[in-house]
Amino acid sequence: MTGLFTSEWAEQVRAAVDQGPAEDVRAGKLPSYWQWIENVRAVYSSSWALGVRDLAGAGPHYLRLGWKDGICAEASITGPDDPLQATYVLAADLATWRDLLGGEDPGRIVMYRRLRLEEGDVVRFFRGIYFFVESIAVIGRVPARLP
Numbered sequence: 001m002t003g004l005f006t007s008e009w010a011e012q013v014r015a016a017v018d019q020g021p022a023e024d025v026r027a028g029k030l031p032s033y034w035q036w037i038e039n040v041r042a043v044y045s046s047s048w049a050l051g052v053r054d055l056a057g058a059g060p061h062y063l064r065l066g067w068k069d070g071i072c073a074e075a076s077i078t079g080p081d082d083p084l085q086a087t088y089v090l091a092a093d094l095a096t097w098r099d100l101l102g103g104e105d106p107g108r109i110v111m112y113r114r115l116r117l118e119e120g121d122v123v124r125f126f127r128g129i130y131f132f133v134e135s136i137a138v139i140g141r142v143p144a145r146l147p
């Protein structure tokens with residue numbers, strides 16, 4: 001198992017979100033829901049910087065995912081001294097990341113602003129919110145060793 005916010009974990013996350021949710025997850029929601037997500041995803045070309053504010057005394061770190069025409073084409077980790085460039089920047093504390101990896105509902109995490117949008121056009125971001133939430137759910141299923 002790779003460590004949270006490591007390059008290896010970032011690549012595993014990229015592959016997982018690029019593939020999308022497994023069939024057993026998809027079976028739990030209406031086909032029209034997934035069709036809406038596929039329509040959003042098909043033209044999606046933005047980047048997300050998903051941060052942890054308090055990573056074991058190392059300062060904030062971010063998982064940056066770059067989307068190009070619906071494909072998660074890149075993933076990287078940036079540290080506190082690295083330049084942060086993304087369409088949308090969101091951050092949470094380590095406890096929230098633990099909860100996400102422990103199976104907590106990602107929709108609730110976003111709705112209750114535990115993973116908070118800090119930079120980016122809020123209206124444009126929320127136009128694709130279900131795509132984002134389902135991608136966060138996929139990230140939550142990628143195993144990671146927590147600090």
